Amino acid sequence: MIEARNITKSFGELAVLRDFSIKITRGERIAMVGPNGAGKTTLVNMLIGAIPPDTGSVKLGTGLVQAVFDQNRAALDLDTSLWESLTQDGELGVSGKNDQIMVRGQPRHVVGYLKDFLFDEAQARGPVRALSGGEKARLLLARLLARESNLLVLDEPTNDLDVETLDLLQEVLDDYDGTVILVSHDRDFLDRVATTTIAMQGDGQAVAYAGGWSDYQAQRQTPAGVAKPVKIKQKSAAAPKSKAGPSSGLSYVEEHRLKELPGVMARLEAEIAKLEAYLADPDLFSTSPAKFAKASAGLLERQGKLAAAEEDWLDLEERASA
Numbered sequence: 019m020i021e022a023r024n025i026t027k028s029f030g031e032l033a034v035l036r037d038f039s040i041k042i043t044r045g046e047r048i049a050m051v052g053p054n055g056a057g058k059t060t061l062v063n064m065l066i067g068a069i070p071p072d073t074g075s076v077k078l079g080t081g082l083v084q085a086v087f088d089q090n091r092a093a094l095d096l097d098t099s100l101w102e103s104l105t106q107d108g109e110l111g112v113s114g115k116n117d118q119i120m121v122r123g124q125p126r127h128v129v130g131y132l133k134d135f136l137f138d139e140a141q142a143r144g145p146v147r148a149l150s151g152g153e154k155a156r157l158l159l160a161r162l163l164a165r166e167s168n169l170l171v172l173d174e175p176t177n178d179l180d181v182e183t184l185d186l187l188q189e190v191l192d193d194y195d196g197t198v199i200l201v202s203h204d205r206d207f208l209d210r211v212a213t214t215t216i217a218m219q220g221d222g223q224a225v226a227y228a229g230g231w232s233d234y235q236a237q238r239q240t241p242a243g244v245a246k247p248v249k250i251k252q253k254s255a256a257a258p259k260s261k262a263g264p265s266s267g268l269s270y271v272e273e274h275r276l277k278e279l280p281g282v283m284a285r286l287e288a289e290i291a292k293l294e295a296y297l298a299d300p301d302l303f304s305t306s307p308a309k310f311a312k313a314s315a316g317l318l319e320r321q322g323k324l325a326a327a328e329e330d331w332l333d334l335e336e337r338a339s340a
């Protein structure tokens with residue numbers, strides 16, 4: 019979907035990014051981490067074509083439709099109701115009925131959709147002004163996620179979100195078919211969603227690791243030869259040429275799948291660990307049986323997917339090296 023080759027960026031004397039290359043495939047969840055001012059927003063903007071690199075190139079796939087949650091929070095009109103904030107959003111399709119909006123191509127009742135985002139009916143009809151900072155962020159997410167897109171860009175959406183909204187955002191992202199680029203300082207959240215982590219240290223280097231924050235930490239501490247089958251999309255002087263060629267015996271689609279699988283497995287493993295930790299709470303079953311049931315079902319589902327992904331990976335890897 020996005021291919022950046024040897025991109026660099028400086029602002030005057032400040033080298034924000036030196037020679038970075040990456041290929042982002044459909045469905046990947048890319049997280050950017052690094053201290054303030056490290057260049058995360060600048061890199062995101064280059065990857066989505068919002069600003070040009072000084073040198074190198076960025077190619078965007080055809081048919082890419084972006085939905086961007088920017089760090090400066092597009093202004094919300096405080097005097098409208100939440101309801102109007104959705105129905106009068108010029109970028110959302112109109113369903114023809116004024117109590118409905120189009121949510122990714124499907125008509126939805128405004129109140130029902132706002133309920134998905136944890137607003138009750140009174141809030142839905144009340145003014146945006148009455149919302150807390152976190153609730154405003156939640157409303158912006160509701161607006162953004164109603165759009166039809168296949169690339170979702172979230173620059174620090176997690177700063178003032180409460181735990182429930184983070185859970186909700188994670189669920190929404192799990193269901194989202196497209197590619198996600200996420201900047202966040204919330205390590206736990208990154209562990210739950212990221213398939214690839216791009217670490218920026220503030221020295222102009224950006225390095226891509228497979229998996230979320232914990233995987234990044236683990237790989238950073240492992241000098242070479244990582245035990246797990248992870249892909250490491252490094253910045254590279256040479257273009258990131260695919261290893262598997264026509265001689266590998268894999269079709270293009272299989273080759274793509276083989277590259278994508280380690281990230282998928284890392285994400286599933288991270289999710290399984292989270293769910294296991296969540297379910298380990300002995301009070302969970304008695305206090306919220308519905309959450310317990312949901313988490314158990316989620317765990318089973320991911321374990322199944324992980325087993326299938328591992329099998330696929332072994333099979334493809336074997337054939338690729340045959």
Ligand SMILES: Nc1ncnc2c1ncn2[C@@H]1O[C@H](COP(=O)(O)OP(=O)(O)OP(=O)(O)O)[C@@H](O)[C@H]1O
Nearest residue numbers: 029032034052053054055056057058059060061089
């Ligand atoms: N248009 C610009 N002109 C000059 N300097 C800029 C410009 N945009 C960004 N910078 C500088 O480049 C560096 C990287 O900025 P960037 O916003 O990408 O960092 P960031 O990692 O997103 O930071 P934060 O975590 O605070 O959002 C900063 O030192 C910033 O001041």
Ligand SMILES: [Mg+2]
Nearest residue numbers: 058059060089
């Ligand atoms: Mg930023």
